[in-house]
Amino acid sequence: AQAILAKGQQLPATCSVHACARVAPMRIRYRHERRTCMCTAGLTALGAATLHPGHPAVMLWAHLRTVRRHVGRTQRSRVACRAFGGSRDGATLLVASEADPASMTMAEAVLQYEPFQWEPLGSGCWTSHALFRDGGHDGVGGRTSQVHLWVRPERMLEMDGVDAQWAAGAAAQTSGASAPLRDILFMSKHAAASGRPSLTVHPIGNPRRDLEPYGGVAGRLPPPSPRIASLLRAIGSAKKGEGFGELANFEVTLEATHHGPFLETPSLFAEIGSTDQEWGRKDAGRCWAEALWAELSRTSSFPGDASPARGDSPVVLALGGNHYMCHMNDIVEQHPDVHIGHMLATYVLQDAGPDRIREAVHEALLSTVQSQPEARELFVLVLKKKLTSADRKAVLKALDECTSTWTGPELRVVGSLSELGEELQTRGEIGN
Numbered sequence: 001a002q003a004i005l006a007k008g009q010q011l012p013a014t015c016s017v018h019a020c021a022r023v024a025p026m027r028i029r030y031r032h033e034r035r036t037c038m039c040t041a042g043l044t045a046l047g048a049a050t051l052h053p054g055h056p057a058v059m060l061w062a063h064l065r066t067v068r069r070h071v072g073r074t075q076r077s078r079v080a081c082r083a084f085g086g087s088r089d090g091a092t093l094l095v096a097s098e099a100d101p102a103s104m105t106m107a108e109a110v111l112q113y114e115p116f117q118w119e120p121l122g123s124g125c126w127t128s129h130a131l132f133r134d135g136g137h138d139g140v141g142g143r144t145s146q147v148h149l150w151v152r153p154e155r156m157l158e159m160d161g162v163d164a165q166w167a168a169g170a171a172a173q174t175s176g177a178s179a180p181l182r183d184i185l186f187m188s189k190h191a192a193a194s195g196r197p198s199l200t201v202h203p204i205g206n207p208r209r210d211l212e213p214y215g216g217v218a219g220r221l222p223p224p225s226p227r228i229a230s231l232l233r234a235i236g237s238a239k240k241g242e243g244f245g246e247l248a249n250f251e252v253t254l255e256a257t258h259h260g261p262f263l264e265t266p267s268l269f270a271e272i273g274s275t276d277q278e279w280g281r282k283d284a285g286r287c288w289a290e291a292l293w294a295e296l297s298r299t300s301s302f303p304g305d306a307s308p309a310r311g312d313s314p315v316v317l318a319l320g321g322n323h324y325m326c327h328m329n330d331i332v333e334q335h336p337d338v339h340i341g342h343m344l345a346t347y348v349l350q351d352a353g354p355d356r357i358r359e360a361v362h363e364a365l366l367s368t369v370q371s372q373p374e375a376r377e378l379f380v381l382v383l384k385k386k387l388t389s390a391d392r393k394a395v396l397k398a399l400d401e402c403t404s405t406w407t408g409p410e411l412r413v414v415g416s417l418s419e420l421g422e423e424l425q426t427r428g429e430i431g432n
Contacts, residue, residue, distance in 0.1 A: 090182030091146035092296060093166060093265075099155045102189030102272040102279035107151055109285030110187070115293050116147065124151040131297050146179050147296055156188050156261065156269075157215025163265040183225040183266040183371075187288070190255075190273025198273040199239065199247075199284065201232045202255035203341070205262070205367070207348045207360040216260020221342055221363050223371035225268040227295060228254070229332045229340040235270070235291040236333075244287050250278075254325040254332070256318075256345035257364070266371040314424060315375045315409070317368050318343040319361065319395055320383035327383070327417050335424050341368030341378070346386045349395065357391065358398040369408045377427075378409045381420050 096107035111118055117130040128147040150166065152159065163181055190200050209219025216222075225231075236252045238244070270292070272284045316338055318328055323345050331338060342364040349357055369378065380399060384392050396413070403411050414420045 091148055091179040093163070093181050093184045094147065094149045094292070095156075095159065095162060095184060095186045096149065096151045097156050097159075097188070098151060098153045100189050101276065102284075103156070103187045104151075105272065105280055105282065105285040106187040106270070106288045107149065109282065109289040110149060110292060113286075113289040113293060115297075118149070121148070125149070145296070156186055157259060159186075159261040159263075160216060161263055162261065163263045181265050183227060183268075184263065185225065185227070185231075185292070186267065186269045188269050188271045189279045190271035192274035195275050196273070197247075197250040197278050198271075199235050199250050199252050199287070200255050200269075200271045200273055201228055201235065201253075202269050202271075203228060203257045203343065204259060204267055204269055205257050205342070205363075206260060207257060207342075207344050207363065208352060208356060209359055210352075210356055214259040216262035219359060219363065220262050221257060221367040222263050223266040223367050224257075224341050225266040226339055226371055228268050229338055230298070231268065231270060231291065231295045232329070232332050232340075233336070234295040235288065238287050238291040238294065241287075241290065244283055246283055247281075247287060250284070252329075254328045254340065254343065256321070256323050256325055256343045256348070258323075258345075312376065313337045313339055314377050314379055314427065315339045315341050315368065315372050316379045316381055316420070317341040317364060318381045318383070319364070320344070320346050320349065320381075320386040322346070322386075330417070331420065331424075334421070338424065339372060339375070341372065346383075346391075349387065349391050351388075352391070352394075354394040354397065357394040358401065361395060361398040362402055365402060365408075365411075372409075375409045378411055379420060379423065380411060380413045381417070382413060382415055383417075384415045 094107075094110065096103040098104060110116065111126065115130060116128040118126040118128050121127050126149045128149075131145040131147060148166075150162075152162075163184060166181065186204075190198060192198070203221070203224035204216070205221030206213040206216050206218050207221060211218060232252065232254055239247050239250065239252060270288060272278055272281065272288070278284060314335075314337070316328070316331060318325060318340075321327055321343070325343050325345075328340060328343060332340065344360060344364055348360065352360065365378070365380075369375070372378075382392070382395055382399075387395065399411070399413055412423065414423055
C-alpha cells in the first residue's frame with residue numbers, strides 16, 4: 001500500500017484497508033517516523049482534489065497516524081529516556097517572544113543575571129555553559145548542562161515545532177549547541193480577567209479534539225516538563241527572598257493544561273500575570289531569573305541527574321478541579337519528591353461525552369509518561385466531587401480501559417486529595 005501511494009497511484013477499489021493495516025503496527029512500532037512520512041508524501045502526491053473521506057488511501061493514512069500516536073508512543077518514550085532524561089549533557093531551551101511584554105521582561109532579567117555567563121550565538125540567541133553536573137559550579141569533575149535562550153519575533157501560540165526549528169537552525173550556529181534538547185521553558189505573560197498579580201507555571205496542550213485549539217493542535221498534549229513541580233517550588237522560594245517584598249501580593253500557582261504551541265519536547269510555561277501593570281515589573285522578572293537559575297543549577301529534575309533512586313519519585317496527574325490548581329500547589333509543597341504531569345480542569349471534561357473524555361484522558365496519560373520514562377508509579381488524582389456523575393463515570397471507565405493494556409508505570413487511581421496525601425505519606429514512610 002505504501003509503494004502504491006508513493007507512486008501517486010490509487011489503491012484498487014477492492015483493496016482491503018484492514019488487511020493492509022494489520023501488518024502496519026509491527027512496522028510502525030520500530031520505524032514509525034520514516035514510514036509515516038512516506039505515507040504522507042504519497043498522499044501529497046495524489047493531491048487533495050482526488051481524495052474523499054472514504055477513499056482507501058485516506059482511511060489507511062488515518063490508521064497509520066493512529067498507530068503512530070498510540071503504538072509508537074511506547075517507542076518514543078524510550079527515545080525520550082535517552083534524549084531528554086538519560087543524557088546529562090542535554091540542553092534546556094528558554095524561549096521568549098518579542099510580541100509578549102512579560103516575556104521580554106523575563107528575558108532581559110535572565111540575560112542580566114550574572115551567574116548564567118551568557119555568550120551570544122547569533123541574532124536573538126545566547127548560550128550558557130555556567131552549569132555543571134556532578135561537580136558543582138566550579139567545573140571540577142563536572143559535565144556541562146547547556147542552557148540556551150532564544151528570542152523570537154512571533155507570538156508564543158504560533159511556535160509549533162519550535163524544538164525542531166531549533167535543531168535544524170539555531171543549534172547549527174555553533175558546535176557548542178549540539179546537545180539534544182531535554183526540555184523547553186517558555187517565558188510568557190499570563191492574562192486573566194480578575195487582574196490578580198501572579199507567577200504561574202503550567203503544562204501546555206489542547207486536551208479536546210472537538211474544540212478549536214488555542215494555539216497548537218486540537219487533542220494533542222506535548223509532554224509536560226519534569227520541572228513543573230520543582231520550578232513552582234523555586235519561584236515560591238525566590239519570591240520570599242531578599243529584595244522581592246513588593247511581590248508579596250503575587251500569587252504563586254499551578255494552572256491546568258491549556259493552549260499551545262505543540263511540540264514533541266517536554267515543555268512548560270513560566271508566566272507573569274495578569275495585566276500590563278505586572279508584565280513590565282522588573283522585580284518580577286528578576287524573581288523569575290533567580291528561580292530559573294536555582295532550578296537549572298539543581299541536579300534532580302530529570303532521570304539520571306540524581307541518584308539511581310530517581311525512578312522512585314512519584315508522578316501525579318490531575319483530572320478535575322479549577323483552572324488554578326491550588327490543590328496541586330499543596331501537593332507540590334507538602335511532598336518535595338513529587339513530579340507533576342498534565343492537569344485537566346473540570347471545564348475541559350464537562351459534558352464532553354465518553355468518547356472525548358476517553359481521548360483526553362489517554363492523551364494526558366501517554367504524554368505524561370513520555371516525559372517521565374523512568375517513573376515507577378503514576379498517581380491519577382480524579383477529583384470526584386468536582387465532576388458530574390456522568391463525567392466521573394466516563395473518566396473512571398477510560399482509566400479502566402487503559403489499565404487493561406497498560407505497559408507503563410503502575411497506575412494508581414485516587415479519588416480525593418486526602419486519599420492522595422495518605423498514599424504519598426505511606427509511600428514516603430516505606431521508602432525511608
